[in-house]
Amino acid sequence: MKQSLFNSLFLKACRGERVPRPPVWLMRQAGRYLPQYRAIRAGVDFLTLCKTPELASRVSLQPVDILGVDAAVIFSDILVLLEAMGLHIHFAKDHGPRIEHPLRSVSDIRRLHPPDIAKDLRYVGEAIRLTSDTLRPRNIPVIGFAGAPFTLACYAIEGETSREFNKTKRFMNEDPKNFALLLAKLADGIALHLQGQIEAGASAVQIFDTWGGILSREDYLLFALPALQRAIDGVRRLGAPVILYVNGSTPHLEAMAETGADVLSVDWRLPLSEVRRRVGRKVALQGNLDPTVLYSNPRVIRQRTRAMFADHPGPGLIANLGHGILPDIPVAHAKAFVKAVQTVQM
Ligand code: CP3
16 A cells, blocks of 8 residues: 555544544445436446446545545445355345345355355456546545445345344344354355455445344344454454444444454444443544434534534544435535535644
């Protein structure tokens, strides 16, 4: 990695070093709230967009140019790994993802195979290479990502998005041994996927545990935590910071701090000062404006963003939302958030 990129605002903050202001990016920043994204997406379906490196890279660069964020996130999806491990995924119009023949039995779990990254996920690496080549002269890092073992298990077992993921929790309770086996298999796939992204030029990686919040603390410790540790152990030696996002993080903060992640990305439910008290100083924090605050006007957005930092002045702070940006947020409001962070003094 070039020295200047190593010393970029974003990577310094990930390492907990002192910076003049917090870096800022938005989860799901490459997406539907941008007219420029919708224009490209109008001509191509979602998975084809993910699998066409030149287009995926263009979409990843859009928020850097339009919002002026301090990091790019690669345009892809957490479910492409499941495809590379043998499941059939598709994105139906207006329905979100669907998996044909979801996992329901031990023999289904045996069908899952390790991903061949160089072959079946080659397009992710190529998109990262193109994007990081473009951004390196500007010292802007590219973030790679994957789903967490538990969140991927939710989709693999349920076959579609759900509110309660009862089929997943049924499997977990009926057959805990094989559920743990599934999570371990997914963890190994996640480690390979993240390694491939770092080798292709991602300077940091984020693990999305979108559904970790539906687990009791006991089950998070029993199932989700060991699998996360296994995945993170598999990438740490490469030296790129690992960010762990959990939606519904409140009960799980102490466990998240034990995963080996360098940065905890938290939802909006607690003030950052309280999160900091609970996890101590060994991790950086990323967050955590409620994404719906971006529906308010730019004046309120500025106030609420500044209040976030007044409460926790850093170091080791990365500004983001508490979950992904919603598709109907005005671009001007996303810009107001980015601008508000960039004028904070620490
Ligand atoms: O952050 C970014 O800008 C990079 C791209 C990105 C996408 N998905 C593109 C996408 C990232 C980081 C993801 C992660 C992802 N994918 C998660 C975890 C993040 C989170 O919000 O908690 C999850 C749960 C998925 C699975 C997934 N993909 C769902 C449930 C859906 C349908 C719901 C939705 O948001 O539309 C998708 C589709 C998807 N992934 C879209 C995009 C831009 C919309 C596809 C379109 O253009 O029609």
